[in-house]
Amino acid sequence: MNEPTRQTTTMTNLSSHTLQQLEAMLSHPQWHNGGRLPPEAELARHFGVSRPVLRTALIALRDAGRIISKRGSANFVQPHTDAMQFGSGVQSLAINTVFDMKRCMRFRQIVECAAAEDAARIRDANSISKIELAQRKMDELLPGDHVFEADFAFHMAVAEAAQNPYFTFALGTMHNQIKLTVEFTRKLQDLPQDMVVPRVVGEHDRIIAAIREGNPAAAREAMNFHMKQSVIRLLGEDM
Structure with a gap:
């Protein structure tokens, strides 16, 4: 075996071993809800390999949908939620990847836009009061x-x-x-779990205003905008 081939084989073996170590690390409970991986230089020192070897292992994790890259070179572990059973358990759904999150948000968009439209069409005073109360409680979080x-x-x-x-x-x-999905988005943005984002409050206010006015089209549009912004905050792209 010539020297270049030997070096390539050695790097492949090291990357494979490093991948196994990374997978073992990510199986620990602390990574169940996702999170930011340590910097590449720190990970390379921890596993005793070069950064090129580590990057090959990280690429394999990305290709498998286990991690994603965000904000340049930062790597984030995909969160995982236990399967949720529906009905008699014929089918289950779980969030394992960002793609799953996007599909969940797409379905949520359809449901919530229709709900907001109907809420504005009905324009029930008691229901509107409950919406406004929920918004006030969000504004007054401790x-x-x-x-x-x-x-x-x-x-x-x-x-x-x-x-x-x-x-x-x-x-x-x-x-x-x-x-x-929401908590993972906050981790990506380094937002504390108790921080109310002003943009979200403003988006909620527009939804309330449209429902209060009895304007179904405006309520649907306000909710649609809010849902799209939620995906942009997560992925940096529209649905």
Whole structure:
């Protein structure tokens, strides 16, 4: 075996071994909800390999959908949620990749836009009060409280205002998937879990205003804009 071939074989073996070590590391519970990997230089020192060897292993992880790259050279572990059973358990859905998140958000967009439109068409005063209350609770979160549950309560209130139990059922069954997606987005952006993003508040306010005015088209558009912005915040691209 000539020297170049021997070097290539050695690098391939090292990368394969490093990949196994990375996979073992990511199987630990601390990575279940995803997160930012240490810098490449730090990982290379930890595994005792060169950065080219490490990068080959990282590429394999990316190709497998286990990690994604964001903001230049930063690498993020894909979160994983336990399968959620529907009905008698004939089919299950789980968030394993960003592609899964995008499909979840696409379905959520369809459901929530229709719910917002119907809520504005019905324009029930009591339901609108509940939406406004949910928004106030989100605005008044205490330090350490998680934004997600308050945000989800707002969206559930909009769904309930449509007075169609299928909307609340569909959105309710997606709770775990949506939570994982939102929390992963916050990790990508380095946002504390108790920080209310002003842009999100503004988007909610436009939805409330359209429902309060009884304008179905504006309510649908406001919710559609909000859903699209959520995907942009996650992936940097539109649905």
